[in-house]
Amino acid sequence: xxxxxxxxxxxxxxxxxxxxxxxxxxxxxxxxxxxxxxxxxxxxxxxxxxxxxxxxxxxxxxxxxxxxxxxxxxxxxxxxxxxxxxxxxxxxxxxxxxxxxxxxxxxxxxxxxxxxxxxxxxxxxxxxxxxxxxxxxxxxxxxxxxxxxxxxxxxxxxxxxxxxxxxxxxxxxxxxxxxxxxxxxxxxxxxxxxxxxxxxxxxxxxxxxxxxxxxxxxxxxxxxxxxxxxxxxxxxxxxxxxxxxxxxxxxxxxxxxxxxxxxxxxxxxxxxxxxxxxxxxxxxxxxxxxxxxxxxxxxxxxxxxxxxxxxxxxxxxxxxxxxxxxxxxxxxxxxxxxxxxxxxxxxxxxxxxxxxxxxxxxxxxxxxxxxxxxxxxxxxxxxxxxxxxxxxxxxxxxxxxxxxxxxxxxxxxxxxxxxxxxxxxxxxxxxxxxxxxxxxxxxxxxxxxxxxxxxxxxxxxxxxxxxxx
Numbered sequence: 001x002x003x004x005x006x007x008x009x010x011x012x013x014x015x016x017x018x019x020x021x022x023x024x025x026x027x028x029x030x031x032x033x034x035x036x037x038x039x040x041x042x043x044x045x046x047x048x049x050x051x052x053x054x055x056x057x058x059x060x061x062x063x064x065x066x067x068x069x070x071x072x073x074x075x076x077x078x079x080x081x082x083x084x085x086x087x088x089x090x091x092x093x094x095x096x097x098x099x100x101x102x103x104x105x106x107x108x109x110x111x112x113x114x115x116x117x118x119x120x121x122x123x124x125x126x127x128x129x130x131x132x133x134x135x136x137x138x139x140x141x142x143x144x145x146x147x148x149x150x151x152x153x154x155x156x157x158x159x160x161x162x163x164x165x166x167x168x169x170x171x172x173x174x175x176x177x178x179x180x181x182x183x184x185x186x187x188x189x190x191x192x193x194x195x196x197x198x199x200x201x202x203x204x205x206x207x208x209x210x211x212x213x214x215x216x217x218x219x220x221x222x223x224x225x226x227x228x229x230x231x232x233x234x235x236x237x238x239x240x241x242x243x244x245x246x247x248x249x250x251x252x253x254x255x256x257x258x259x260x261x262x263x264x265x266x267x268x269x270x271x272x273x274x275x276x277x278x279x280x281x282x283x284x285x286x287x288x289x290x291x292x293x294x295x296x297x298x299x300x301x302x303x304x305x306x307x308x309x310x311x312x313x314x315x316x317x318x319x320x321x322x323x324x325x326x327x328x329x330x331x332x333x334x335x336x337x338x339x340x341x342x343x344x345x346x347x348x349x350x351x352x353x354x355x356x357x358x359x360x361x362x363x364x365x366x367x368x369x370x371x372x373x374x375x376x377x378x379x380x381x382x383x384x385x386x387x388x389x390x391x392x393x394x395x396x397x398x399x400x401x402x403x404x405x406x407x408x409x410x411x412x413x414x415x416x417x418x419x420x421x422x423x424x425x426x427x428x429x430x431x432x433x434x435x436x437x438x439x440x441x442x443x444x445x446x447x448x449x450x451x452x453x454x455x456x457x458x459x460x461x462x463x464x465x466x467x468x469x
Contacts, residue, residue: 030424031424032420039197042189042193043392044399046183048188048191050392053179054385055385060369060381061385077139077145083113083140089291090142092104092107099144101123102125107120118135121133124138130151133149136148153329158181171373177243183450187236213401219313221395231384243443245440260355260358261361262355264321289341290341296322304322307326319340320337321335324351331363333351353365368381
């Protein structure tokens with residue numbers, strides 16, 4: 001939606017027609033009508049997708065705290081008098097006695113006083129293969145507090161999982177992911193265009209106090225947009241890193257320059273996008289010599305503090321994998337492989353040794369999902385979502401106010417690109433072409449818009465109603 005009052009006369013606020021482009025313009029004067037038109041049409045056409053993404057994102061930002069309340073019985077227990085916990089193997093045995101179905105795929109020991117241990121079962125009857133069945137065990141007495149489906153490496157329970165899938169794909173599966181990728185692909189363009197238009201205005205036109213009608217709506221829209229722009233661009237960039245098409249391009253680029261996320265050779269599970277993936281490799285806690293308690297002790301000796309996850313061997317030739325799973329700052333992402341026959345650590349992978357882009361991707365995803373800085377992160381995401389929702393509403397209101405409050409205003413005149421100097425237009429088109437290739441849900445809609453716009457222009461020309469350009 002437009003952040004520039006170019007259709008309003010500066011004194012009386014009445015709508016005026018934009019003048020035809022004059023030859024000889026240079027710099028911002030030639031680019032401004034083009035940016036204005038792109039910002040307006042992108043806002044009008046993409047805003048519904050952004051509105052859905054912002055609303056569901058707001059729900060997701062609130063889901064962490066809601067989850068603690070809804071599932072408090074499963075997540076928390078009274079702390080034992082001497083705070084002595086049962087051996088991990090006995091806690092797993094209690095979980096298996098209550099739920100013998102499926103296979104133990106991972107164990108998450110109680111990370112703090114009063115928190116339950118999670119025993120994760122894969123292949124449980126009635127549980128989708130994308131999920132595990134989390135059995136919650138009181139670490140002090142072995143009481144099974146309940147069992148819930150869990151999704152991803154962040155340990156999302158049913159409420160947060162449902163909201164997460166709503167935000168990601170509207171519960172439509174892979175086809176539904178196109179909506180969120182479309183929104184992420186265009187969010188940075190709309191936000192960036194709005195900022196450019198805002199700072200291109202005269203200082204007097206930015207004032208809110210004393211203004212009324214469309215001018216006031218525009219000022220509010222632009223002011224909130226400028227403050228939120230950095231956060232919105234960040235959400236756009238991080239959202240694209242695990243999208244279907246742009247995410248694949250990012251992954252290919254990182255692989256080509258040697259910046260992929262490393263993994264222990266003992267396990268093919270994990271990866272930085274595991275928060276949106278299924279369970280790790282299934283295994284069994286039996287059949288080894290040393291057992292879970294010795295494996296956990298060996299990992300502790302290597303400095304792996306809570307919270308951790310213990311993954312049993314996937315097969316006879318594999319090792320136990322113990323990895324830290326703290327996604328809040330400072331992140332704990334170290335992992336070790338432990339020989340099930342000897343209890344010796346055979347491999348160590350430190351987060352400090354990750355490539356730079358692997359670290360940035362990890363931090364970016366965790367900030368996007370609200371885990372990096374905990375509650376403060378979630379509040380910031382909620383504020384950004386509310387800001388985006390408000391800006392979209394104000395944008396459509398401005399469009400309505402341009403039509404005198406009785407209908408939506410007329411589209412902005414076409415032909416603005418003709419006034420852009422060739423030395424600016426040609427590189428600009430080249431940059432857009434490259435971006436469109438790597439971010440197809442930006443490039444394809446933009447190409448479609450240009451094709452439709454040109455066709456409508458020709459139709460208007462043949463009818464003798466074509467505007468300049």
